[in-house]
Amino acid sequence: MRSKKSLFLSVAALATAASVTATVVALQGASPVSAASRQAALPPGYQLVTLPNANVPNFQRRTLYCPGSKHVLGGGGEARGNGAILVGSFPTDDARGWIVLGRQIGYNDVGISVFAICAD
Template sequence: MQFKKLLTLPLALLAAGACVTTAAAASTTNVPAAAARQAALPSGYQLVTLPNANVPNFQRRTLYCPGGKKVLGGGAEARGNRAILVGSFPTDDGRGWIGIGRQDGYNDVGISVFAICVD
């Protein structure tokens, strides 16, 4: 009886254009990177962004997934001189992502928020 080995790659490697290879006995089949990325993505995958905007220090910027989608992951970025990202986490209901920041010496900070949404 033959067994196939499955090589699992993180999404970051797939996004970088890595190829997925399966090995069975002596044969090797290469799957194009684009097809591998598509196959590895969860149903309804969508990257949603909330572009940079200045808000008062420590004010939350919240990004929600469209429709009935749930957040799988996300992140935020604080922009500006001496800007600090204070928090980056999902909403309590799992439908979005929150970013919080501050900027030393200023009353406001630029915050961008990103969410990976799925069905």
């Protein structure tokens, strides 16, 4: 049996998800949305930052930091090459950047790209 607290959290999560879904549907709906409306939906100081593909030894971390005093909201990465596998993709401990690592089967190195979504 669920406790009242977990039930409340589940209901709150559903309400938040419904609100986010409604916002996304409104922004992506059939009617044209102005660039100003889309910009207003982004968090203050929003910036997508990338660290282009580079070959690094297998399992070596590549870290991308947000510029200035911005913090990371999310991120990801890509492992490139024959048999390349993305092994890890996660934020830095201080929430200022994103870390990605991978490996490539049969090779000593792997191509890794890193992406971070930053905001104030």
